[in-house]
Amino acid sequence: MKVLIILPPFLPVDDIRKIIRQILPDGEILTSTDFTEHNAEVLVATTFTRIDRNLISRLPGLKMIQISSTGYDNVDQDAVKSRKIMLCNIPAANKESVAEHVIAMALAHLKNLIHFHNEILKGNWPVLTNSMDLAGKTFGIIGMGAIGRKLAERLLYFGTNTIYYDPVRLQEEDEEFLGLKFYALEELLAKSDIISLHVPLTPETRNFIAGKQFNIMKDGSIFINTSRGEVVDEASMIKAIQSKGIRAGIDVYTQEPPDFSSDLFRLDNVIFSPHIAGVTVESQQRFITETVSNVMKYVQGLQPLYRVL
Amino acid sequence: MKGYELFARTLKDLRLGPVFGNPGSTEIPMLREIKDYVLTLHDSISVGMADGLAQYTGTPSVVNLHTLPGVANSMAFIHTARLNRSPVVITSGQQDNRHVYYDPLLSHDLLSLVGDAVKYRYEARNAEDIERSLKRAAMKSLEPPMGPVFVSFPMDVMEEESDYLGLAWKYPNTALVDMNEVEYVAKCIEEAASPAIISGSEIDAYGSMEDAVNFAEKVGCPVYAEPLSSRAGFRSDNHRFAGDILPATTAMNMLLMKNDLILNFGGDFTIYPYLQSPLLPGKKVITISLSPSFRYGEFITGHPGLFMRELTKIVKPKGDFQRPEDLSTGSAAARERRTMGVNFVLQKVRKKFHDYVIVDEAISSSVAVRKNLGYRDRSYFTAKSGQLGWATPAAAGISMKNPRVLEIIGDGSLMYTVQALWTISRYNLPVKVLVLDNQGYSILKSFSTSFYPGVEKAPFLSFKTDIVKISEAFGVETREGDESLDELDWLAEGETARVLVVHVDRSIPKLFF
Incomplete structure (x- = not known):
């Protein structure tokens, strides 16, 4: 069975080719989509390759697309549906990485790391600090999927009081196991010192956190978004940061790359990262392993995991 | 001597005992002179006990099964003993020859039943067969690959008279090393860019752990344990020990990705479950074993420990692998x-x-x-x-x-x-x-x-x-x-x-x- 793997050229393609030769001898690796036609039955790609109707039309035998990522926004889903092609992603291989990134952002704010770093670079030696401990803080997690659970697990060792909201409440034994207490969204927003958002982008969650929700939050609380930019109303967030002293950790943006002329980038108490919370050396290795494993299931005639279409 | 006396005398001569078993009416005649008997409450348990004992001591152990039901009950355990390379001498009773024609209760073709789970199978025809078949079975059980053997004894044979002959017996010699092959492997190591060693169950079974460690120290390559090995392949506290190999081909290939020469001493490639990846493509794989399976790569028949001992004398160091400390x-x-x-x-x-x-x-x-x-x-x-x-x-x-x-x-x-x-x-x-x-x-x-x-x-x-x-x-x-x-x-x-x-x-x- 022919497997076509399209990789962005900045990856170590020669090394990957050697690996593929060992584990999937029928796999062919390309770094572009400029072929006229290809007889692949399986297409493996990252989010860096746009899989549109045109590309799909040049793969007449295509039966399965495996995206080596949690997201698959780069795939034209209507085109995939019309050809009845199976589409799979790799969810949650980055849950550890995102959970750690959230904690890193929270700690960076609590410990004033950015401020101290900048002061020292300026030749100053600040002796006063309002640094705080993470231990004892109320940490509110919105969305208790794979990443939310992993974050809750990690937080156990930091001594936080962890609360959560999810439209589907966990079983009592799961709450007990993770040391979690459930609250309605508004209550969670009001109680939390730190809030981390872990919801998927759906029509229901677009602008899920807006002016009303920011108004409920404690002044000076920390708000972290590593899910999707569109889940938060950016203008309301900027206002809350300015008026309520809310500190933010932002990994995702409504538009990526964002408009750097936005007021968001004029604010002092925000830590930014470029939608990279889930990207670590280790998470990439997990994505590769899970991708290979899932494609091999399909090639062997088994149902692959993580089918989204 | 009566057949049952010959049976007990031969076991004593072979120093086989205790007899593990769960008897039935068919076996009562042959057990009359057996003094050292360990009762198990299911036939299969006696094979498992004998397997453990034989593997641990490296010498044969003996089981007595209750004809058709006992052998059938024990088949999974006999197969396990075969794969464990465990020298278990399995005996059983069989129906009286004088009425076998009528397919009496409990009668069956036991030799067909045990099939290829044993490496030697025989049904005694007369009292003379008792001593010679048991001695042959015990010796065969230790011939590489070691494994279970089976002899059944019809009830009437136990009543026949014969002399105990005191036939000579000696367990097989396994100290086999071809020096030309040692030189060949040394040359392969020298020419390879990055060899890896797999150490298998034969290393422990033949008491060759010291030879394996000395070879690993000298050659300096990482040593992995055979996938799904039934026993230790190497000393895991040794700094050359790199861990276990997983049995799936894909995982195996990923682990050994950088190695161009795989030297497998006394082990085999047990694979499960099926994955699409071929086994170790593009690599030179050499297995040195007393019982090669000829499944994949080149094979050299020989004692893996003694082979390593000779190889250590001439091999040139090929690295200095140090397992990172596992925190x-x-x-x-x-x-x-x-x-x-x-x-x-x-x-x-x-x-x-x-x-x-x-x-x-x-x-x-x-x-x-x-x-x-x-x-x-x-x-x-x-x-x-x-x-x-x-x-x-x-x-x-x-x-x-x-x-x-x-x-x-x-x-x-x-x-x-x-x-x-x-x-x-x-x-x-x-x-x-x-x-x-x-x-x-x-x-x-x-x-x-x-x-x-x-x-x-x-x-x-x-x-x-x-x-x-x-x-x-x-x-x-x-x-x-x-x-x-x-x-x-x-x-x-x-x-x-x-x-x-x-x-x-x-x-x-x-x-x-």
């Missing part, structure tokens, strides 16, 4: 304390039982057992076949020669041959049994999660049994461990059998690629 076990144990995870339990076990022989049938925790407790010479045994129910009998058999035996078993596995606890109690065998109770077939749940998601929730993969009551009913002191695991001290006390049940984390581990 993960302590932190993993601490993390798993609150969930009673197996790494937490096994780190506690390691402190108390580090010098015990480990018999492992905690299938879904086996990787953790191997990692936390490690390998030493004659210190680790498990069933190569993948069957369940082997460990309790095998641990009982080993404990007849070494009182420091810890069996680590899952609740599912324990139930297959739980009545072996009666034999342990009856014969005061000092086996310590640690039951990792996760209330179900966790390995199957893990397999389902990887390949057939959803099936892991099926009710037929979970069950709950009161192991304490069951075990105590067979006469073995039994307790449940609490979160402190202080009961491990109690388990280790004295030289009497004890069972400790620990209720471990029931979450499904990811064990498959």
